[in-house]
Amino acid sequence: MKHTWRWFGPVDKVSVRDAAQAGAEGIVSALHHIETGAVWPVDEIDKRHQEIKQGGLYWDVVESVPVSEDIKTQTGDWKAHIANWQETLRCLSASGIRTVCYNFMPVLDWTRTDxxxxxxxxxxxxxxxxxxxxxxxxxxxxxxxxxxxxxxxxxxxxxxxxxxxxxxxxxxxxxxxxxxxxxxxxxxxxxxxxEKLRTYQGVDRLKLQSNLIDFLSQVVPVAQEVGINLCAHGDDPPWPLLGLPRILSTQADYAHMLGQVDSRANGVTLCTGSLGARDDNDLPFIAKTFADRIHFVHLRNVTRDTDTVPCSFFEDEHLEGGTDMVAVIAVLLEEEKRRRAEGRQDHRIAMRPDHGQEILDDLSRGAQPGYPAIGRLKGLAELRGIERSLLHPSYGRV
Structure with a gap:
């Protein structure tokens, strides 16, 4: 796999050079300062590429191009926002980007109480x-x-x-x-x-699913045309919140999305932490089921207080928690092997150590919550160790 690292731009207290020292090969970033719904300007995209190159790495994955609430509810300027999303894909492709992650969570992105x-x-x-x-x-x-x-x-x-x-x-x-x-x-x-919650009156689960498919029906052909793989991140946590529906929480949800818009450019961000918050999500099986459409991977682990849905949980160390990380990585490596034999240019799947516990000097650095330097370095080292072991000619399984 290609080992990447999320970087929030020049404001990030963990630098690109820190990421390179931690063992990352590429950077996952986004233009967070651009207003949601607007086109990402070419000069701003080029500027971010240069900022990352100065740190010694390259920009491999965009996470995320935000999907506006207007698009999700199909109200207001939603048609213009979809057109702008399409144009952003064209601009990103022209700059060399081939993987774009997004989510379709209404109002709230990933949600934590602490x-x-x-x-x-x-x-x-x-x-x-x-x-x-x-x-x-x-x-x-x-x-x-x-x-x-x-x-x-x-x-x-x-x-x-x-x-x-x-x-x-x-x-x-x-x-x-x-x-x-x-x-x-x-x-x-x-x-x-x-007020935001009120804008979702009348938008139930079926309506939100329909709006997602409408969105994908318009942006996936553009992505396919310009050589970009789109990958949908799952709901986090994977159940309804504040009376809002969630539509990418289970294997069945992803199967519906992929089946309705059946193109390789319409793919999955496999987040083992988001899906792993539900006891009924079998992560190795889900990885195997959707292997051909997995374009990006977030590897992290959560420990649930109970096996009910919903439940309380916390972000555990990468090799702890409820997900069998060795089994998941083995599936991904098998898929890479299959892609190489098929001659696919995208045979290396980009992964990043998602989230991480603040340890040692992280405790005083004050980085973005969930994105410390040493905690993610530790996670990446552990995940790389699993990968190396599975690929070793004497002991490996893949």
């Missing part, structure tokens, strides 16, 4: 606490009818939790849950979040 939860050995990790989230939804955000979305026992537990919650925790929950895309300056106040 961005720096302390683990058993003092590392800091991201966590989704279901009771805290319910308390936020019912008692802090005060979303109408929120209570109806939770079982009685959880409503009661959330009420007790909220009654004991200090003001600092209440403020932190609002900031953490209302945050925008990683790396962006976007985010929502409570009032703004409620």
């Amino acid at each position: 961005l720096r939860w302390e683990t058993r050995h003092g590392a800091k990790a991201m966590r989704f606490d279901l009771t805290d989230f319910a308390a936020f939804d019912i008692d802090i955000l005060k979303r109408p009818d929120a209570r109806d979305d939770y079982p009685d026992w959880l409503v009661e537990e959330a009420s007790i939790r909220f009654s004991e919650m200090p003001d600092t925790k209440i403020i932190a929950l609002g900031l953490n849950i209302g945050a925008g895309l990683p790396g962006s300056a976007d985010g929502y106040t409570l009032d703004q979040l409620l």
Whole structure:
């Protein structure tokens, strides 16, 4: 696989040179400062390429070209935004980009209640606490009818939790849950979040699925024409939040998306952490099922408090948690072998060590939550070790 590293641009406290020293071969980045829905200007794309080259690496994967809420709801300027998305693909392809990751999560991107939860050995990790989230939804955000979305026992537990919650925790929950895309300056106040939720009235799961297929029907032909592989990132966490539907949470969800727009350019970002938050997602099996359409991989692991859906979980070390990482990597290496035999130019699948616990000097660096230097270096080293072992001629399986 091609080992890559997410970099949020010049504001990132972990540099491209840090990534190279950690063992990365390429960079995953995006133009977070460009307004959602607008075309990415050629000069800004070229500027990002140059910034990455100065650090000694190359820009291999775009994560993400944001999909606007107008596109997801098919309201407002959604047709213009799709046209701009198509033009952005043309501009990126002309600059040499061949892989573009995106997501179709309504309003909220990946959602955590705690961005720096302390683990058993003092590392800091991201966590989704279901009771805290319910308390936020019912008692802090005060979303109408929120209570109806939770079982009685959880409503009661959330009420007790909220009654004991200090003001600092209440403020932190609002900031953490209302945050925008990683790396962006976007985010929502409570009032703004409620207003965004209202724009989804009448958009149920089937409607959102239909809007995704409409979007893909228009952008995939352009991607195919200019030689770009699109890859959809799954919902994180993989279940409905704040009354909003989720449509890329399971194997069946991905099968529907890939079957409706059947093109190699319409592919998957296999995120073992996002899908792994559900006990009913078998990651090695999912990897094998969609192997031909996997264009990008996020390797990370989560430990669930329970095997229910939904549940509380935290970002564990890369080789811990509920996902059999060795089995997943073995499947991906087999797919690369198959692609090489087929003569495919995209036989190397880009992967990155996703998220990571803050350890050692990370604890004082203040990097983007989930994206520390040493924690990801440790994860990448472990994942590379698995890959080398599986490929070794004397002991390998692949």
